[in-house]
Amino acid sequence: MKQATINALKTMGLTEYESKAYLSLASFISATALEISETSGVPQSKIYEVLRSLAKKGFIEITRGKPLKYSVVPPQDIFEKSRIKIKEELDEAESEVKTIYENQIPKSQAPIWLIYGADKIVKKEIEIIGRAKNSLHIASGFMFQNEIEQLNNALNKSLRKGIQARIIAAPYNITDGEKIDISKGLNGLDCEIKTFQIPFIKAIIRDKKEMMLIFSKFNDGVVISQTAIGVWNQYSEFVETIADLYNLVWTMNLFKHYY
Structure with a gap:
């Protein structure tokens, strides 16, 4: 796993463990928690919590059964949604910071x-x-x-x-x-x-x-x-x-x- 890819996934709102689990699942498409834990390096004690969080964030889907199966959501869908969200957040932040900056410039001594x-x-x-x-x-x-x-x-x-x-x-x-x-x-x-x-x-x-x-x-x-x-x-x-x-x-x- 390239650290740059993990860093990019963190930018999209994932933790270190979530990023590793998501990348691991992407290589399986569909897998069990044990398989994901073994290939990602995420401890078994943490893997279920990590996978639930990934599902909540919309990166994976959970299929009921014994054992539970986890499937990766197509990356193009995830990345497109994240790009839109990140851009909206950046635009909003830029607007707020620019307003603060422009309002303060004339007040400078x-x-x-x-x-x-x-x-x-x-x-x-x-x-x-x-x-x-x-x-x-x-x-x-x-x-x-x-x-x-x-x-x-x-x-x-x-x-x-x-x-x-x-x-x-x-x-x-x-x-x-x-x-x-x-x-x-x-x-x-x-x-x-x-x-x-x-x-x-x-x-x-x-x-x-x-x-x-x-x-x-x-x-x-x-x-x-x-x-x-x-x-x-x-x-x-x-x-x-x-x-x-x-x-x-x-x-x-x-x-x-x-x-």
Whole structure:
């Protein structure tokens, strides 16, 4: 018996003895308690209790007679039900933990954090976008390599939920020697995008409650991604002010429009 398989069965709610007894019975399809005990290593003093528990959990069936016979329920049925149950439990747990996490962030004594590294910054951007309930304001003077596809996926999910998004994007930038067409890359989104050659800075504002500013050093117009820093901010008064400034800039006749 592979320990990894036993560990997986434990994840499905079985004990060590139950996992061993179930695996043993799977090799018999149908067997007596004595046969299962001998092949599984579960002591005879424990085997009946273990088998009753497996039957209660729906992993095996018991046939009356002398001696009692135990039959394994088809594994595909058991595993499918367990996958559904585990996913439901994980989804419920994730929802509860996210609610606790998001409610506590603004209450932090200093709700400003620095995030280093392009991968971690993009991950945080997507997290912020995923928390949006009403609005997103985005300004992008540069992008990292492979970032546009990830943002498109996250933004499309938010837009399908009815989130109102406004995006100001530079036409393109060069990151680590690679040209990135920002406006063109975002052009498929179902929201209004305005194009302007803004400086090498990014901003994502969520619901006027949370924002992140991203900066990076650049050399001769080329962004150096390894120097990138994200400033994640949840001071609601400050974020609301920046969002209002964004909306003011949005009304200025400075941009090309893409729909």
